[in-house]
Every structure is written in structure tokens, then in C-alpha cells.
Amino acid sequence: MICVKLEGHDFKYQVEDVIKLFFYNEDIAYVDEFPADFKGIFVLIRIAGADGSLAEKKEDSLNDDKIYIELWRDGINIYNSGNNIAPVSTPRDIKKHIHKKKLKMELKRQLYLVFKFLTGKSMPWGILTGIRPAKIVHEMLEMSYTEDSISDSLKGYYMVKEDKAEVLLNVAKKEKAILDLASPNSVSIYIGIPFCTTRCLYCSFTSNPISLSSDIVKKYMDALMVEMAKTASIINRNGWSVQSIYIGGGTPTSIDEKSLNRLLSYVGSTFDTGNLEEFTLEAGRPDSLNIDKLSIIKASRVDRISINPQSMNDDVLKAIGRNHTARDIEWAFRKAREIGFDNINMDIIAGLPGESAQMFNKSLERILELSPDSLTVHTLSIKRGSKLIDDKTSHTDISNGEIEEMVGAAAEYAYRMGMKPYYLYRQKNILGNLENIGYSTEGHESIYNIQIMEEKQPIIAMGAGAVTKMVYPEENRIERVFNVKSVNEYIQRIDEMVARKETIM
Numbered sequence: 001m002i003c004v005k006l007e008g009h010d011f012k013y014q015v016e017d018v019i020k021l022f023f024y025n026e027d028i029a030y031v032d033e034f035p036a037d038f039k040g041i042f043v044l045i046r047i048a049g050a051d052g053s054l055a056e057k058k059e060d061s062l063n064d065d066k067i068y069i070e071l072w073r074d075g076i077n078i079y080n081s082g083n084n085i086a087p088v089s090t091p092r093d094i095k096k097h098i099h100k101k102k103l104k105m106e107l108k109r110q111l112y113l114v115f116k117f118l119t120g121k122s123m124p125w126g127i128l129t130g131i132r133p134a135k136i137v138h139e140m141l142e143m144s145y146t147e148d149s150i151s152d153s154l155k156g157y158y159m160v161k162e163d164k165a166e167v168l169l170n171v172a173k174k175e176k177a178i179l180d181l182a183s184p185n186s187v188s189i190y191i192g193i194p195f196c197t198t199r200c201l202y203c204s205f206t207s208n209p210i211s212l213s214s215d216i217v218k219k220y221m222d223a224l225m226v227e228m229a230k231t232a233s234i235i236n237r238n239g240w241s242v243q244s245i246y247i248g249g250g251t252p253t254s255i256d257e258k259s260l261n262r263l264l265s266y267v268g269s270t271f272d273t274g275n276l277e278e279f280t281l282e283a284g285r286p287d288s289l290n291i292d293k294l295s296i297i298k299a300s301r302v303d304r305i306s307i308n309p310q311s312m313n314d315d316v317l318k319a320i321g322r323n324h325t326a327r328d329i330e331w332a333f334r335k336a337r338e339i340g341f342d343n344i345n346m347d348i349i350a351g352l353p354g355e356s357a358q359m360f361n362k363s364l365e366r367i368l369e370l371s372p373d374s375l376t377v378h379t380l381s382i383k384r385g386s387k388l389i390d391d392k393t394s395h396t397d398i399s400n401g402e403i404e405e406m407v408g409a410a411a412e413y414a415y416r417m418g419m420k421p422y423y424l425y426r427q428k429n430i431l432g433n434l435e436n437i438g439y440s441t442e443g444h445e446s447i448y449n450i451q452i453m454e455e456k457q458p459i460i461a462m463g464a465g466a467v468t469k470m471v472y473p474e475e476n477r478i479e480r481v482f483n484v485k486s487v488n489e490y491i492q493r494i495d496e497m498v499a500r501k502e503t504i505m
Contacts, residue, residue, distance in 0.1 A: 003031050007046040014104045017129040018111045022119050042072040067110050123433045126159030131425050137172035174422045175450050186243040188451050192463030193252040197287050198321050210254040217255055223494040225266055227462045230498040232270045234505050244278040244448040253288040264300035278447045284308040286332035287324040298339050307333050308347035312363035316355045333370050343444050346372040350406035351380035351398050351431040360406045364413040374440035377410040381427040403432035414439035423449045464490040
């Protein structure tokens with residue numbers, strides 16, 4: 001148990017972000033007073049104005065605060081800020097939310113230093129705990145920072161390790177080159193197919209076993225086509241241009257051939273694809289593929305597919321709930337190549353239960369032999385809604401050092417395949433406090449992946465559980481529209497899903 005007392009602020013989210021970096025499994029309790037006879041860690045975090053008044057009580061015109069931290073362990077004071085109180089100042093005429101943002105970041109920084117002192121540990125990404133660390137680099141690039149000054153800021157102020165800072169800068173530069181080419185009135189489209197052959201141990205997405213859902217697929221497709229038709233009308237009415245389409249899930253190829261052909265034909269005839277630059281379909285699992293389905297996909301506008309092994313070790317595949325083998329993955333990949341697919345992505349996950357670094361390297365060797373056009377390397381994240389979150393023992397036997405070794409090996413294999421990193425994101429509860437990173441050969445970067453991560457473009461999403469994001473860059477604002485997750489509710493409430501889009505779009 002870690003007890004926390006806040007004075008002059010209520011920045012619980014930032015406090016918990018930092019504490020969880022160092023003490024993932026510890027509960028956090030907020031208290032008003034120092035607990036008597038408390039055995040454990042107690043931290044006091046005070047924010048006060050320059051005049052000594054607490055930040056929450058001082059005049060709005062005073063953008064001048066100081067952060068003070070005390071740390072106690074088993075009743076003994078082992079750290080206090082003393083004369084090292086961290087000042088946070090901004091001009092008085094600056095908008096208050098900007099000062100508050102700066103204050104929150106400095107609080108994270110000071111608290112990180114305290115827990116680094118306590119544990120002797122430092123984190124690969126320093127105080128960058130958010131999903132999209134490249135956003136900070138994009139902001140600095142837009143303000144004409146030099147690459148050296150960006151690197152110094154990442155390593156100095158944000159305390160990002162040197163190798164991560166280098167990757168982040170390279171990713172942001174690659175993303176920027178692609179983002180700058182997008183038309184100002186462009187959008188991307190996401191279509192969700194919430195069915196799969198089985199549910200994987202780590203999965204938290206909207207997904208229903210196809211064996212139990214075959215009778216509802218047609219009804220779902222009927223409802224989805226209503227939403228697609230109405231959404232296409234909205235897109236046309238606004239004069240928007242579709243840059244990329246992404247069909248995900250679930251596993252879209254888990255539906256039968258007739259339904260798959262119907263889906264792809266309808267997408268092609270409903271949306272204006274005259275300016276389309278990329279059309280991705282997740283064909284993730286080989287137990288959902290056959291020659292007929294691959295031929296249907298090839299005959300459509302789809303020009304990029306994902307065949308995602310996650311692991312090339314049969315025992316691991318079985319343990320995570322997959323009813324196929326590594327040989328099945330190789331068969332599906334080679335058949336896709338034979339049919340003519342020249343842009344194939346593969347996903348792999350570092351840190352799966354029961355998979356050692358040596359086993360992970362064997363997976364990478366087999367992927368190297370296949371030579372995909374892009375490789376997305378995920379670090380296992382323990383997500384709410386997954387089966388894995390109920391079984392913490394299955395992922396606590398992997399050390400941070402072993403996870404880092406796996407992620408490092410994946411980078412080496414990606415470079416051997418002629419790939420470079422092009423997009424990156426992080427997740428909460430990710431092992432080793434690491435990252436998910438996409439590598440690709442030149443010209444095979446996924447436009448959709450970059451757009452969804454950097455939030456420079458509206459993503460219009462359809463299907464059960466889909467989330468539309470309307471982006472207003474001039475206002476630095478994003479609005480989201482959520483579709484219901486339940487397939488049955490989605491079918492019954494399809495008119496409401498369309499009406500929600502009408503309201504915001």
C-alpha cells in the first residue's frame with residue numbers, strides 16, 4: 001500500500017501514472033493525514049504559490065507555483081524537497097490551462113526523481129507515460145526546434161533513455177513526411193468486424209466467437225451496410241476525401257466467403273475511393289483463411305493485409321487460445337504471396353506467457369524467412385477486459401530485462417529485413433514500461449496507423465464498438481462518437497448510431 005496526501009491540487013491521474021511505473025501491483029490510497037504507525041510508503045505532494053498560498057486557493061492571475069515533496073517509509077522521513085523546491089512559472093497573460101499542463105508535467109518529473117531515488121531504477125521512457133509520445137516531438141518540430149535540441153530535451157527534461165529518444169525522433173520525422181502529404185479535407189475510415197475464430201488470452205477488443213455467432217452475421221452485415229451508406233452520404237456532403245480504409249476486428253476473415261465478398265464489394269461501391277491511398281484488411285489468423293477468401297480479397301480494392309502470428313511457437317499459440325500452428329501461418333503467408341499480395345504486415349508480441357527470449361528469437365527467425373513488408377512489434381499489455389488480467393501469475397515470471405532483450409532483438413531483425421521504424425505508441429500496464437512499434441520497408445508504411453496515432457485527421461469508424469474521432473486542429477480539440485459494443489444492441493440501435501454521427505459530423 002502506498003499512501004498519498006495531496007495539498008493545493010488534485011492531480012491524482014499524474015501521481016498514479018508515475019507511481020505505477022515503479023510499483024505496478026501496489027494499491028494507492030489518498031489520505032488527509034499521515035497514518036499513525038503506518039508501515040509502507042507515504043508521500044506528501046504540495047503545490048503552493050510564490051507567496052506560500054496553496055495553488056488551489058491563490059489568485060488566478062498568479063502563474064507562479066512551487067512543487068514540494070516529502071517521502072516517508074515505515075514512519076521514517078527519507079526525502080524532502082528542502083531547498084530544491086521545483087518552481088513552475090509562466091507569464092501572467094498566458095492561458096491558465098497551458099500553465100496547468102506545464103505544472104502537471106513538472107509534478108510528474110519531480111515525483112519520478114523521488115521514486116528513482118527510492119528504488120534506484122530508471123524507466124526507458126522516463127516521464128512519458130502517455131500513449132502517443134511522438135506528439136511531443138511533433139510539437140517541437142512545428143516550433144522549428146533542431147534535432148539536437150529535441151534529443152537533448154527528450155533525454156534531459158523528460159529523462160527518456162538515449163536509444164528510445166533516437167527511435168522517437170526518427171519515427172516522428174517519418175510520420176511527419178507522410179502526414180504533410182495528406183489533403184486538409186482528408187479522412188480515414190475504420191470498419192469493425194467483431195467476430196473471431198477464438199478469443200485470445202490477451203485480447204480486449206470487441207470480439208465474438210464466430211462458431212457461436214454464425215446466425216447473426218447476416219443481421220450484423222445488414223446493419224453495418226446501413227451505417228456505411230449513411231456515413232458515405234455524410235462524407236460526400238462535407239466534401240471530404242477518403243485517404244485510407246482499415247477493416248479490423250476481431251478477425252474480418254473469420255466470416256464466410258459470401259459475407260466477406262459482400263462486405264468488400266459494398267465498401268468499394270459505397271465510398272468514393274478516387275483518392276484512396278491505402279486499403280488494409282486484417283487477415284490476422286490462418287485458421288480464418290483459405291484460397292477462396294484470399295482470392296476474394298485480392299479481387300477487391302484491398303492492397304494491404306495483415307497476417308499476424310503473434311508467436312511462431314506452437315506451445316505458445318495453444319496457450320494464448322489460438323487453434324492453429326506456426327506452419328499454418330507460413331502456409332497462409334506464402335499463399336498470399338502467390339496470389340499477388342505485395343504489402344503484407346505481420347504482428348508479433350513480446351512477453352507472451354510461457355515464451356522465453358530464446359523462443360521469441362526463433363519466432364523472429366521464421367518471420368525473417370518469410371520477409372514481410374512490415375512488422376509490428378507489440379509488448380504485452382495487461383488490458384482490462386482480457387482474460388489475462390485475471391491471471392497475473394502468467395506474466396510476472398518475465399523480467400524487465402528479458403522483455404527489453406526481446407524488443408531489442410525484434411528491432412535487429414526488422415533492420416535485417418530492410419525495415420525502419422515508422423510509428424510508435426505505448427499502453428498502460430505494458431510490460432517493462434516499453435512500447436509497441438511498427439517497422440516497414442520503404443513505401444510500405446501504413447498511412448492509417450500513422451493517422452490514428454497522431455490524431456491529425458478525422459477517423460470515421462463504423463461497426464460495433466467503433467469509435468469515431470473528429471479532429472479540430474485549429475482548436476486543439478478532438479470529439480469522439482462511440483458505437484455500442486454489443487453486436488445485438490448495435491443491430492437493434494443502428495439508427496441511433498447513425499444519428500450520433502449526424503450530430504457531430
